Amino acid sequence: MMSQLIQTILVTVNTDHSTHVALDKAEQLAKQTNAELHLLTSTYDSITQYSDFLSEPQYLQIQQHMLSNKEASLDEIADEIENNGVKCINHVRFTPNIADALDDLTAALDVDVVMKRKSEDLDQINPFYTPTDRQCIRHSHKPLWLVNDDELTYQSIVVAIDPISGDQAHRILNEKIVLYSRWLAEKYDAKVKYVNVYEAPIQTVGFEMAAIAYDDLLDNVAKHHQEAMKEFAQAHDIDPDDCIIDMGDPAQIIAHNCDKQSADLLIIGTVGRSGITGFFIGNTAEDVLGKVHCEVLCIPAQE
Numbered sequence: 001m002m003s004q005l006i007q008t009i010l011v012t013v014n015t016d017h018s019t020h021v022a023l024d025k026a027e028q029l030a031k032q033t034n035a036e037l038h039l040l041t042s043t044y045d046s047i048t049q050y051s052d053f054l055s056e057p058q059y060l061q062i063q064q065h066m067l068s069n070k071e072a073s074l075d076e077i078a079d080e081i082e083n084n085g086v087k088c089i090n091h092v093r094f095t096p097n098i099a100d101a102l103d104d105l106t107a108a109l110d111v112d113v114v115m116k117r118k119s120e121d122l123d124q125i126n127p128f129y130t131p132t133d134r135q136c137i138r139h140s141h142k143p144l145w146l147v148n149d150d151e152l153t154y155q156s157i158v159v160a161i162d163p164i165s166g167d168q169a170h171r172i173l174n175e176k177i178v179l180y181s182r183w184l185a186e187k188y189d190a191k192v193k194y195v196n197v198y199e200a201p202i203q204t205v206g207f208e209m210a211a212i213a214y215d216d217l218l219d220n221v222a223k224h225h226q227e228a229m230k231e232f233a234q235a236h237d238i239d240p241d242d243c244i245i246d247m248g249d250p251a252q253i254i255a256h257n258c259d260k261q262s263a264d265l266l267i268i269g270t271v272g273r274s275g276i277t278g279f280f281i282g283n284t285a286e287d288v289l290g291k292v293h294c295e296v297l298c299i300p301a302q303e
Contacts, residue, residue, distance in 0.1 A: 015073035099135035154188040163232035251287035
């Protein structure tokens with residue numbers, strides 16, 4: 001089962017670039033696993049859509065011309081990869097955002113992982129604009145692997161885990177995270193650390209009114225997480241020495257542990273959100289993106 005985990009890889013390609021980091025890594029992984037590659041790119045012209053002087057047939061003709069040009073560019077790239085022995089299937093979408101194309105394609109295709117190069121707009125903070133990779137996390141229905149430009153051997157992997165499973169969806173997500181971490185650890189002979197970070201309970205006047213000592217509450221919360229992590233490790237045959245528990249800001253502490261472990265890859269679960277709610281709430285996976293230097297594999301809670 002472990003050897004069959006990744007059989008189909010979807011990789012985003014910007015045909016305007018001369019180098020293709022994610023594609024190179026996807027091709028290498030496909031060769032190692034005998035997987036099939038699906039190449040995805042997009043094109044769009046927002047000006048023609050709002051030009052009153054164009055009739056609908058004229059606009060559709062321009063759209064088809066743009067799609068044909070992208071298809072030709074993608075075909076050249078795919079031909080070179082197929083000459084190296086990897087089967088490729090191409091997909092071109094007419095959309096202003098690659099995240100929308102991912103939404104459409106990952107819902108329709110049975111792919112095991114999506115590979116994409118980390119975007120350069122990760123650190124932008126704007127209530128009217130969501131960085132590309134954050135959008136992709138929210139829209140991808142399949143695990144999304146955001147890769148760096150560096151050549152990595154993936155010797156160190158950090159896995160962010162929440163062992164306190166409140167519902168079936170949460171437990172299923174944990175199982176998927178462990179499955180991918182084990183598969184990658186086996187494939188790359190990597191060391192894996194499982195990190196559970198929880199936020200401190202908010203101290204309010206209610207504690208004083210109820211005569212509850214805040215320090216005692218912190219101790220109880222810590223013990224609860226320690227016990228949950230112990231049960232999680234036992235259930236998945238994980239060495240307790242490979243488990244880390246800490247309290248604080250999840251994104252900051254996860255990033256700190258990635259640096260401390262010299263991690264090549266962080267594996268983390270995601271909760272997709274969009275629109276205003278997505279901007280104001282976000283999720284830990286999105287928050288940690290701009291704080292870690294390693295690659296990130298985001299496992300969605302639902303497919």
